[in-house]
Amino acid sequence: MNITIVGLGVIGGSMAKAIRENIRPENLWAVDVDFNILKEAYEDGIIDDINSDVKIYLESSDMVILCTYPKAAVDFIVSNMDNFKRNTIITDTSGIKSKIVEEVRKILRQDLEFIGGHPMAGKESSGYKYSDGRIFRGASYIITPDEYCSSENVLLLKELLFKIGFMKVVELTPPSHDKIVAYTSQLPHVIACAVISSKSFEEGKECIGGSFRDMTRVADINCQLWSELLIDNKENILTEISSLVDDLKNIHAIIENNDRYKLEELLKRSSIIRREMNYEGN
Amino acid sequence: MNITIVGLGVIGGSMAKAIRENIRPENLWAVDVDFNILKEAYEDGIIDDINSDVKIYLESSDMVILCTYPKAAVDFIVSNMDNFKRNTIITDTSGIKSKIVEEVRKILRQDLEFIGGHPMAGKESSGYKYSDGRIFRGASYIITPDEYCSSENVLLLKELLFKIGFMKVVELTPPSHDKIVAYTSQLPHVIACAVISSKSFEEGKECIGGSFRDMTRVADINCQLWSELLIDNKENILTEISSLVDDLKNIHAIIENNDRYKLEELLKRSSIIRREMNYEGN
Numbered sequence: 001m002n003i004t005i006v007g008l009g010v011i012g013g014s015m016a017k018a019i020r021e022n023i024r025p026e027n028l029w030a031v032d033v034d035f036n037i038l039k040e041a042y043e044d045g046i047i048d049d050i051n052s053d054v055k056i057y058l059e060s061s062d063m064v065i066l067c068t069y070p071k072a073a074v075d076f077i078v079s080n081m082d083n084f085k086r087n088t089i090i091t092d093t094s095g096i097k098s099k100i101v102e103e104v105r106k107i108l109r110q111d112l113e114f115i116g117g118h119p120m121a122g123k124e125s126s127g128y129k130y131s132d133g134r135i136f137r138g139a140s141y142i143i144t145p146d147e148y149c150s151s152e153n154v155l156l157l158k159e160l161l162f163k164i165g166f167m168k169v170v171e172l173t174p175p176s177h178d179k180i181v182a183y184t185s186q187l188p189h190v191i192a193c194a195v196i197s198s199k200s201f202e203e204g205k206e207c208i209g210g211s212f213r214d215m216t217r218v219a220d221i222n223c224q225l226w227s228e229l230l231i232d233n234k235e236n237i238l239t240e241i242s243s244l245v246d247d248l249k250n251i252h253a254i255i256e257n258n259d260r261y262k263l264e265e266l267l268k269r270s271s272i273i274r275r276e277m278n279y280e281g282n
Numbered sequence: 283m284n285i286t287i288v289g290l291g292v293i294g295g296s297m298a299k300a301i302r303e304n305i306r307p308e309n310l311w312a313v314d315v316d317f318n319i320l321k322e323a324y325e326d327g328i329i330d331d332i333n334s335d336v337k338i339y340l341e342s343s344d345m346v347i348l349c350t351y352p353k354a355a356v357d358f359i360v361s362n363m364d365n366f367k368r369n370t371i372i373t374d375t376s377g378i379k380s381k382i383v384e385e386v387r388k389i390l391r392q393d394l395e396f397i398g399g400h401p402m403a404g405k406e407s408s409g410y411k412y413s414d415g416r417i418f419r420g421a422s423y424i425i426t427p428d429e430y431c432s433s434e435n436v437l438l439l440k441e442l443l444f445k446i447g448f449m450k451v452v453e454l455t456p457p458s459h460d461k462i463v464a465y466t467s468q469l470p471h472v473i474a475c476a477v478i479s480s481k482s483f484e485e486g487k488e489c490i491g492g493s494f495r496d497m498t499r500v501a502d503i504n505c506q507l508w509s510e511l512l513i514d515n516k517e518n519i520l521t522e523i524s525s526l527v528d529d530l531k532n533i534h535a536i537i538e539n540n541d542r543y544k545l546e547e548l549l550k551r552s553s554i555i556r557r558e559m560n561y562e563g564n
Contacts (some may be wrong), residue, residue, distance in 0.1 A: 017381040026390050040536055055400035063312065066507055067290040071482050106475050113547070120489055120490065120491035120492075121491055121492065122491070122492070123291075129435055139491065139492075140488065140489060140490065141490070142489055144432075150545070159546045161365065163438065164401035164468070166543070167487070170488050172489075172563070177460075177483075177489075180482075180486045180489050181489065183480065183482035183483075183485075183486045184486040184489050184490050184491065185489075185491055185493055187477065188477070188492060188493040188494050188496075190533055191473060191497065191531070192493075192497070192528050192532075192552070192556075193548065193552035194526060194529040195469065195473070195526065195528065196532060196552050196555050196556050196559075197472070197548065197551060197552050197555065198465065198522075198526065198529060199525070200462075200522065200525070201465075201555065203461075203462055204294045204462045204465045204466040205559060206399070206450070207402055207422060207424055207452055207454075207459075207462050207463065207466050207467075207560070208422065208466050209402035209403055209404070209421065209422070209466065209542060210402075210403065210404070210421075210468055211318060211467055211470040211471060211474075211500040212466045212467065212470050212499070212515060213439065213498040214470075214499050214500075215470040215473065215474070215496070215497050215500075216556055216559075217493070217496050217556075218496075218497075218559075219552040219556040220494045220550060220552075220553045220554075220556040220557050221549050221553045222553075223545075223546045223553060224546060225545075226549055227542050227545045227546045227549060228539055228542075230545065231537060231540055231542055231545065234537055234538070234540070237537060238534055238538060240480075240482065240534065240538060241530050241534045241537075242478060242534065243481070243482065244476060244477065244480065244530065245527050245530050245534075246530060247476040247479065248472070248473075248476050248523050248526065248527050248530075249400060249471055249479060251475070251476060252520055252523045252524065252527075253521060255512055255513060255516055255519060255523075256516070256520060258513055258516070260509050260510075260513055261510065263509045263513065264505045264506060264509045265505075266479065267475055267503050267505035267508055267509060268505040270475035270479050270501040270502075270503060271503045271504075271505060273390070273479065273483060273499060274474075274498055274501040274502040274503075275479050275502050276477075277381065277487060277498075278502075
């Protein structure tokens with residue numbers, strides 16, 4: 001099996017490292033706008049060649065994994081439409097699915113297979129130098145196969161994901177993915193940025209503990225990527241922000257009314273949900 | 283030096299363990315409503331005696347560290363006012379300071395010294411069995427000395443805190459403490475509870491990644507303790523919740539208007555602040 005990874009950033013680099021270690025494909029190739037990164041990965045023994053061009057790699061690849069920004073993933077497919085080998089499985093790793101799958105469906109050659117994907121793992125630091133094949137261990141992966149995907153190819157992709165360390169592969173429709181991820185991933189990033197940009201930060205920064213540190217970890221954000229993700233998933237993230245604002249206003253009212261009973265109930269419920277989340281291995 | 287710790291929960295137990303290991307006082311005693319906990323700590327070699335009553339310990343203690351809920355700390359001082367040795371330093375560890383310091387000042391014997399304190403470290407699990415002397419290592423500690431505190435005693439307390447592993451001791455007035463902690467500690471807890479109680483949780487729980495896990499860690503909350511803290515610090519936490527709601531509404535508007543430029547600016551600013559926070563060792 002020959003695999004090409006497009007975009008050797010923190011996700012692409014980690015994918016490449018995990019694949020190199022666990023799958024040992026016949027050939028593992030990569031494409032990146034920065035040739036120095038390719039050189040580094042080659043010298044690290046992660047990829048097998050850096051002397052050919054995209055076309056050569058794609059013509060022999062059985063699987064192409066797009067690890068770029070969402071728009072760039074679609075652009076890559078468009079520009080290379082004639083280069084993919086027949087029956088190649090193309091998958092992406094970007095945090096938005098409806099828009100991508102829709103755009104890809106419009107233009108994809110009928111003999112190619114596209115399966116949307118999204119790892120529930122990453123790092124706040126970006127770039128190949130932060131990549132690490134172990135970041136996927138124990139994590140979940142969402143795939144969004146649709147009626148154009150064959151079950152054999154979905155199985156093949158799932159096998160690869162389990163082999164490189166993912167613990168759980170969840171199949172969702174692209175719209176469900178976008179709705180859920182707005183809550184489980186985008187909202188935490190929005191909150192982290194809101195909290196850390198508060199005017200209270202300057203005065204408070206000498207008195208930070210673990211809860212603040214954990215809560216704001218993902219505020220160290222890739223601003224271009226996340227702007228694209230948030231605007232592409234506008235409807236869902238706006239719903240989640242509004243819903244959180246309502247919930248915060250509710251807590252505000254409870255505290256304002258000194259309603260200790262209601263406050264304890266709410267906190268108790270939260271602690272139970274959080275503890276169950278741990279038991280369920282999430 | 284003889285030290286008595288009141289309340290062997292996760293903080294009191296961790297204090298006791300850290301003191302036992304790093305200070306080696308002449309005697310380390312503890313008081314707890316649960317005799318079995320005292321027995322456990324005695325068997326662990328952490329405390330020196332379990333056969334005397336509170337009065338005996340207090341009459342010989344140079345320092346008393348209150349590690350109970352806020353109200354219980356004040357109640358303890360009131361009930362034992364006649365038992366403290368002359369010149370004893372009494373300090374507490376609770377997450378609220380104005381109210382406590384004010385109440386203590388009203389009733390404290392003139393020959394005793396009270397210095398408010400609050401470790402910026404803890405655990406979401408409560409109880410002696412989760413205590414660990416190492417949780418303070420590298421953390422910050424806030425103390426709130428006022429005009430009734432002698433500088434020698436403040437220095438003595440600070441020395442002890444550094445010895446048991448704290449990296450930084452910040453001196454604040456009680457009102458400043460309460461204002462700052464509303465932002466750095468209470469707000470993250472409120473957010474974690476709000477996020478995890480969202481109606482989106484049920485659908486999303488299969489697709490959780492590191493950002494969601496970190497953000498909601500402290501939702502596993504001690505509901506009695508935190509209800510007390512939030513209501514005692516009502517004014518400050520309400521200000522912080524309102525301010526966060528405004529900031530979230532601002533982000534909502536930016537996304538709604540597809541204002542990618544403004545969104546990138548906001549996210550970029552957040553990432554810079556968060557990264558600087560790391561450099562500054564917070």
